[in-house]
Amino acid sequence: MGVILAPLAADKVGAWRDWAASMTGPRKAELDDFNKRNGLTKHEAWICETPAGTVICAIHEGPGAPHLMPTLAKSTNAFDREFVGFLEAMHGMDVNKPPPGPMPTKVIG
Numbered sequence: 001m002g003v004i005l006a007p008l009a010a011d012k013v014g015a016w017r018d019w020a021a022s023m024t025g026p027r028k029a030e031l032d033d034f035n036k037r038n039g040l041t042k043h044e045a046w047i048c049e050t051p052a053g054t055v056i057c058a059i060h061e062g063p064g065a066p067h068l069m070p071t072l073a074k075s076t077n078a079f080d081r082e083f084v085g086f087l088e089a090m091h092g093m094d095v096n097k098p099p100p101g102p103m104p105t106k107v108i109g
Helices: 010-024 028-037 065-074 078-091
Strands: 002-008 042-050 053-061
Touching: 002 010, 002 065, 002 078, 010 028, 010 042, 010 053, 010 078, 028 078, 053 065, 065 078
Parallel strands: none
Antiparallel strands: 002 053, 042 053
16 A cells, blocks of 8 residues: 655645546546556545645555556646546645655554
8 A cells, every 4th residue: 555645735735636537527437547547446645734734645555556656757638647647736746756855654553
């Protein structure tokens, strides 16, 4: 399972929520195809309001989860490229590099 915690600036929360609504609404088939192509059997995102600001917690499960970011970095699929652009615009995430700091550590379960 992959877990990603990504900060989200206050001025981007509305755009992030709009994007999320499109992924569960009119663009759901595209997201379903993305998950299937990338070997994800579960793909969830949670918006977490904390005293330190908004954080997105994304969970990826399935055989492709451990390789999702490197796979996205190499993909030429139009939806994947848009997804990568969204991650960069919303979170400053560069899928070509490992995230700063240590990866989350599972401690219960």
